[in-house]
Amino acid sequence: VKSMCSHxxxxxxxxxxxxxxxxxxxxLRCKSxxxxxxxxxxxxxxxxxxxxxxxxxxxRRRKAASSSITSVLYLKDEITIATAGAPDSALKFWDTRKxxxxxAQASPQSDPTNTTEKRAHGxxxxxxxxSGTLLTASCKDNRIYLYxxxxxxxxxxQSFSGCRIDSFFVRTMISPDGENILSxxxxxxxxxxxxxxxxxxxxxxxxxxxxVTAVDWSPSEIGKVATASDDFTVRLWNIENNRCSxxxxxxxxxxxxxxxxxxxxxNTEAKERLEMNNEPESPQKHSSVNQSMPIIRTPETQKKxxxxxxxxxxxxxxxxxxxxxxxxxxxxxxxxNPPSSVKRRTIRDYFLVTP
Numbered sequence: 001v002k003s004m005c006s007h008x009x010x011x012x013x014x015x016x017x018x019x020x021x022x023x024x025x026x027x028l029r030c031k032s033x034x035x036x037x038x039x040x041x042x043x044x045x046x047x048x049x050x051x052x053x054x055x056x057x058x059x060r061r062r063k064a065a066s067s068s069i070t071s072v073l074y075l076k077d078e079i080t081i082a083t084a085g086a087p088d089s090a091l092k093f094w095d096t097r098k099x100x101x102x103x104a105q106a107s108p109q110s111d112p113t114n115t116t117e118k119r120a121h122g123x124x125x126x127x128x129x130x131s132g133t134l135l136t137a138s139c140k141d142n143r144i145y146l147y148x149x150x151x152x153x154x155x156x157x158q159s160f161s162g163c164r165i166d167s168f169f170v171r172t173m174i175s176p177d178g179e180n181i182l183s184x185x186x187x188x189x190x191x192x193x194x195x196x197x198x199x200x201x202x203x204x205x206x207x208x209x210x211x212v213t214a215v216d217w218s219p220s221e222i223g224k225v226a227t228a229s230d231d232f233t234v235r236l237w238n239i240e241n242n243r244c245s246x247x248x249x250x251x252x253x254x255x256x257x258x259x260x261x262x263x264x265x266x267n268t269e270a271k272e273r274l275e276m277n278n279e280p281e282s283p284q285k286h287s288s289v290n291q292s293m294p295i296i297r298t299p300e301t302q303k304k305x306x307x308x309x310x311x312x313x314x315x316x317x318x319x320x321x322x323x324x325x326x327x328x329x330x331x332x333x334x335x336x337n338p339p340s341s342v343k344r345r346t347i348r349d350y351f352l353v354t355p
């Protein structure tokens with residue numbers, strides 16, 4: 001399987017394209033006729049040799065790569081599927097209710113069936129904006145073609161160049177608002193074009209070391225994109241349109257980027273971290289904490305403190321700070337705890353009188 005796409009509104013419906021030149025429809029709600037325990041489903045529809053010419057279909061032995069379905073796309077109308085393949089640069093549109101033949105076809109060439117006009121290059125990826133009117137097709141001729149779904153007979157409305165597409169793994173995505181096109185490239189960069197200004201040089205996002213294969217726009221935050229590369233990194237970009245440089249100056253854009261690489265700890269390092277977390281705390285730490293804690297005394301414990309302080313050495317007595325009788329009587333806690341009977345001198349000491 002080379003490409004898959006889900007239905008715009010029903011996640012149970014899928015379309016897949018494979019290297020054997022077939023694309024198939026799938027319904028996850030359909031039960032399999034197999035009695036095995038593993039989960040498997042049968043396709044609800046299939047088209048074989050979708051992008052092979054009649055002459056090629058007569059050839060029994062043919063390499064799978066030359067007939068591969070490279071990209072499939074469920075359109076926003078919910079009943080049409082767009083397919084693209086490696087044999088040619090043609091786009092074919094199919095009605096899911098009747099898969100015998102394509103209902104429409106589009107190509108950068110004036111006549112897609114005329115192979116002598118110029119060399120046919122395979123289509124790498126397809127994408128569509130949120131409105132469903134614009135569709136992009138990245139081609140092996142290092143160009144990205146923009147189609148209007150309502151005017152397929154007129155061919156591509158615009159074409160964009162500047163990137164390098166050497167493999168069928170480089171993807172292209174149009175922004176949800178249909179104003180910009182983001183594409184990976186085999187030169188290790190990502191490119192952004194403005195749809196309404198195809199003649200303007202694209203913005204270059206430099207930072208990867210190898211071929212940039214997967215790209216996508218943030219669905220909720222405008223101006224944020226993600227790129228993935230064969231250098232095992234995913235980069236998040238925050239595009240600033242007012243500070244972008246042109247590709248002709250061979251300079252990178254001023255968009256900030258965040259590099260994310262997710263790696264797991266080795267077994268040795270993981271054991272060391274686990275042992276560090278399970279180590280018991282040394283008693284010295286507890287003793288230092290106890291020494292630094294302040295001594296809090298109440299009137300109830302003054303008797304015990306007085307008897308204990310008499311047994312302490314002279315050096316230890318200097319460290320113990322006790323309350324004076326005046327502060328003990330005048331403290332807020334003395335209202336609830338009157339002075340002990342040992343210290344009572346007059347009758348006023350037996351009764352607390354408030355003015």
